[in-house]
Amino acid sequence: MFKPQEMTRTLIIGAKQDLEKTIELLHTLEVVHIIDFKPSDADEPLHLGVPTKKASGVSQSLVKIRSSVQMLALEREKQTISEKISEEQIQRDVALKIQDMELSVLSLTETKTRIEEHFRKIDERIRQLQPFVAMDIPLEDYQGYDHVTVFTGYVRDLKKLTDHLPKITDDYEFFTSEADDQMIALFIIKKYAEDAGKLLNECGFTEVKLPEGTGIPKQFIEKWVAQKQELSMKLLQTTKDMLEFRKRYAEFILASEEYLTIQVQKAEAPVLFGTTEHSFLIDCWIPKHEKNHVLETLEKDMQGALYIQEIEPKHDDEPPTLLKNPRPVRRFEYLLELYSLPNYRDIDPSFILSLIFPLFFGLMIGDIGYGILLILFGVLFMKLFKDSEGFSNIGWYIIIAGVFSSIFGLFLFGDMFGLPFLPPPGGTGEAAYSWSTLLGVHIPIPSVIHKMESLGMTQLLVISIIVGYLHLGLGLLLGIIVERKHNWKHAVTKIGLLFVLTALALLIFVMADWTIGQWLKPLKGSAVAPFLWGAFIPLVKSGFSFGGLIVPYVTMVLAILGIVIIGIVAGGFGLVEVLEVTSHLMSYTRLAAICVAKAAMAFAFNMIGLGLILSGNIIIGILGVILLIFMQLMVFALGALSSGIQAVRLHYVEFFMKFYKGEGLRFNPFGYKRKYTTTE
Amino acid sequence: MAAETGIIAIGAGIAIGSAALATAWAQKTIGAAAVGAAAENEKMFGKGLIYMVLPETIVLFGLVIAFLLWTKM
Numbered sequence: 001m002f003k004p005q006e007m008t009r010t011l012i013i014g015a016k017q018d019l020e021k022t023i024e025l026l027h028t029l030e031v032v033h034i035i036d037f038k039p040s041d042a043d044e045p046l047h048l049g050v051p052t053k054k055a056s057g058v059s060q061s062l063v064k065i066r067s068s069v070q071m072l073a074l075e076r077e078k079q080t081i082s083e084k085i086s087e088e089q090i091q092r093d094v095a096l097k098i099q100d101m102e103l104s105v106l107s108l109t110e111t112k113t114r115i116e117e118h119f120r121k122i123d124e125r126i127r128q129l130q131p132f133v134a135m136d137i138p139l140e141d142y143q144g145y146d147h148v149t150v151f152t153g154y155v156r157d158l159k160k161l162t163d164h165l166p167k168i169t170d171d172y173e174f175f176t177s178e179a180d181d182q183m184i185a186l187f188i189i190k191k192y193a194e195d196a197g198k199l200l201n202e203c204g205f206t207e208v209k210l211p212e213g214t215g216i217p218k219q220f221i222e223k224w225v226a227q228k229q230e231l232s233m234k235l236l237q238t239t240k241d242m243l244e245f246r247k248r249y250a251e252f253i254l255a256s257e258e259y260l261t262i263q264v265q266k267a268e269a270p271v272l273f274g275t276t277e278h279s280f281l282i283d284c285w286i287p288k289h290e291k292n293h294v295l296e297t298l299e300k301d302m303q304g305a306l307y308i309q310e311i312e313p314k315h316d317d318e319p320p321t322l323l324k325n326p327r328p329v330r331r332f333e334y335l336l337e338l339y340s341l342p343n344y345r346d347i348d349p350s351f352i353l354s355l356i357f358p359l360f361f362g363l364m365i366g367d368i369g370y371g372i373l374l375i376l377f378g379v380l381f382m383k384l385f386k387d388s389e390g391f392s393n394i395g396w397y398i399i400i401a402g403v404f405s406s407i408f409g410l411f412l413f414g415d416m417f418g419l420p421f422l423p424p425p426g427g428t429g430e431a432a433y434s435w436s437t438l439l440g441v442h443i444p445i446p447s448v449i450h451k452m453e454s455l456g457m458t459q460l461l462v463i464s465i466i467v468g469y470l471h472l473g474l475g476l477l478l479g480i481i482v483e484r485k486h487n488w489k490h491a492v493t494k495i496g497l498l499f500v501l502t503a504l505a506l507l508i509f510v511m512a513d514w515t516i517g518q519w520l521k522p523l524k525g526s527a528v529a530p531f532l533w534g535a536f537i538p539l540v541k542s543g544f545s546f547g548g549l550i551v552p553y554v555t556m557v558l559a560i561l562g563i564v565i566i567g568i569v570a571g572g573f574g575l576v577e578v579l580e581v582t583s584h585l586m587s588y589t590r591l592a593a594i595c596v597a598k599a600a601m602a603f604a605f606n607m608i609g610l611g612l613i614l615s616g617n618i619i620i621g622i623l624g625v626i627l628l629i630f631m632q633l634m635v636f637a638l639g640a641l642s643s644g645i646q647a648v649r650l651h652y653v654e655f656f657m658k659f660y661k662g663e664g665l666r667f668n669p670f671g672y673k674r675k676y677t678t679t680e
Numbered sequence: 681m682a683a684e685t686g687i688i689a690i691g692a693g694i695a696i697g698s699a700a701l702a703t704a705w706a707q708k709t710i711g712a713a714a715v716g717a718a719a720e721n722e723k724m725f726g727k728g729l730i731y732m733v734l735p736e737t738i739v740l741f742g743l744v745i746a747f748l749l750w751t752k753m
Contacts, residue, residue: 339726454751461747587737589744649733652726 001326002347004664006288007033007319012298013281013307020052022282023269025301027262028679029294030671033285033320037274049270049280058267061094062260064102065253071109072246074253077387084678085255094256101249108242115235122224122231128211133218134177135185140214142185149193151186156204158182168195183208255676262672269670285319285667319344322667329354334393339652340662345486347478349651349660356471357647358397362404363467364594364643366451367602369417370636371409374402377640401644414447417632418602421445424453433610451599455515460592462512468588469505471650472581473498475658482659492569494658497581499562503555504585510541510552584654590646598639605631685753692746692753699742706735 014022026032039047069076132139132152142150155161158176161184165172173187188196213220274281286294291310298306313319321344323333332354342348365371381395414421416435421443423434436443450456476498483491509516523529543552566574609631612624656662714728 339730457747458751461744583737586740586744589740590736593740593743645729645733646736648729649736652730653733 001324001329001351004342004344004346004348005322005324005667007285007313007322007344007667008288008291009311009313009317009319010284010286010291010294011281011309011311012284013279013309014302014305016275016278016280018302018305019270019280020266021302022280022298022306023266025298026282026670027266027269027672029297030669031287031290031294032670033667034269034272034670035283035285036272037281037283039274045276046274046281047276049273049275051268051270052266055264055267058260058263061098062257062264064098065257065260068101068105068249069253069257071105072242072249072253074246074250076254079250079254081251081254081676084674084676085251087259087677087679090256090259090677094259097252098256101253104245108238108245112235112238112242115231115238119228119231119235122228125211126221126224128209129217129220131177131183131208132185132211133221134183135175136216136218137175137185138214138216139210142210145187147190148187149190149196150210151184151188151196151200151205151207152210153184153200153205153207154182155184155200156182158184158203161199161203164199165196168192168199172196251676258672258674258676262674262677265672284670287322287667318665320667321346321664323348323350325350331393331396332357334390335397335648339656339660341664341666343661343664345482346661346664347482347659349478349656352474353651354400357651358400358404360467360591360647360650361397361401361643362406362408364591364646365401365405365598365639366408366413366595367415367418367599368406368409369415370639371402371404371406373636374405374640375399376402378402397644398640401647410445412448413451414445415451415599418599418606418635420447420450422447424450433606438610451596452603457592457596458512458515460595461589462509462515464588464591465505465508465585467591468585468654469501471588471655472501472584472658475655476501479659489569493566493574493577496562496565496569496574497577499558499565500578501581501585503558503562504582506540506552506558507555510543510550510555513541584657587654588650590650594639594642594646598635598643601638602632602635605635688749688753692749695749696739696742696746699739699745703735703739706738707732710735 012022026034037046037048068074131154142152162174165174165186169189169192171189171192175185177183186196186200270280272282274283295308298308321341323330323342325333325348329351332350335357336342336348336350336353362371365374375398378395378398378401381398382392385391385395409415419433419435419438421435422445423432423437424447449459451460476494479494480491480498483494520532523532540552540554541550543550543555545551563575563578566578570577605628609624609628612627613621615621615624710731714724714732717724718728
């Protein structure tokens, strides 16, 4: 649970005639991670393998199938399959059926493209001719003159044109379209054309080219529109045919695509192997618990034809990572991988993440009302996105965070939607709102910590620091465990950091001795009391005064010890880590900060909303209810978002930096997850 | 006494306010770069988020100082 699956490195060597059978076996086993063979001078007789003879044939068929998928616009995710098709059956009809299908798909697509092309051409012609429709002049009349120049196009300033044209000459004909008064056709004697052109330019003229052909434009357009209608009927029919075809063939296409993908995968597998003229070598990682099963199967099915040897992993080997966690924890692997997949030598923090992440998330929200909303929201999220692994996992995190939030809201903060169940002591007026006073029923759920009071805030800050100390301390301990084998200097530095961290935490606890004293009170008279008050507390508290601040001797000793250890082992540079650990500890105060900020926001909105509702006026009351619901949803959304992100951050930055390296290589077994086909 | 309390309150406000501005300023640049990186390569999301939230510690320092001042009011 705390380590990725252990792997063993294994060499499988055999004669070439057994190659295909071996590949077949490994593919069905689906537990072998093959290491890509890279030829080097040291492996002189070995060279890279080549795909088997089948490869090019199946690849071609696969290309054909995939092009059909594309042409039919088949969406793989949306297709469901009634029954898995047996591989034998596919193998029997795949060649013939693909040929059949290819022809039909091609002819259908061709028809469709032809119609669409035709459609586009007509559209283009209509577009070109449209400006000339309103002028009602046959197209042939615009051209073919020896002494007349014709301008056709749009004019921005028509008035200027009509005013100035007579100044050039009277020998012209001028048409404007009635419908669109900026379109003009100007027929003018050639020798005045240059002057007319200048004038037109001044009037903002844009030429419209005359379309080819003869006849009255309007008649053309009518004809074309009719043609278009006919074409769209045909297009509809073809599209229908295609849909029908797609429906009929979808299952076959998906199944044969899968079948062929598997065939290609097997045929091209030798590229991953090293080969000589007559033999092959497979270098691979096998999870330790699967090793015996794999070896037995290979031994039995190949009748001892293979030579299999387990080899000692080298120091710089990078085994692939396969995480092993119980089901509820497995969902948190996603959150971990969002940061980085653990490498083989890392500790797998999924389990810790699955406990502490929702705890932080819930603590920051800490309200039973929002907690229940979170649970509902999470369930909805999982339902809506059940096909997306990532989003459904996030839904799961939200649900668990909601549970924690409700627990904190019920037992620690005693509030619902930012409103306490019992009126806060000393609160007057609007500050004294509570569920008990509003509903007129005494709800005996006390607030152990009042978020909105100075005392509560202090308590929350101290809790944050305690939580931070434990979390960081755990991180450092894990770091020491990981590093003790690989780099003793790092491990010792982390021990030094642990001393410094403890010193810092103690210093803060002594500063907050009154708050902590209140919490320890119930222990008075118990078995540990003599030790606590007799020895431990006086020891921790005894110190010297420094500018009004009491610095305990224990703190001094621990801090100096830690810094000296780090200085000796890691040098001056290691001292930067002392500053880092200080800022990381302070970083946990965000737990208190967000908790209080969210509560303050809800408190303010409640005061506004409840003020309106209790005003006595019905209309204002209704408005108040709507406003309050809206504002509460806003608090919920903002609170959930910031709490979630901050809880993630405390893990990614503060916690993981102490021990986690990541950048693992994913365990990728040779095989295929079948969805549409079966070998049975 | 009232004037003193007022000055302490203003001090607390400046502490948290300026720290928040500093954080925002730092996050603006980092955030833009992180989103750019994540858009090119989804694997950068985790790293981007880390860089993005690093400056948040600054505002927490401001918060702690503001709180310490507040308790003196």
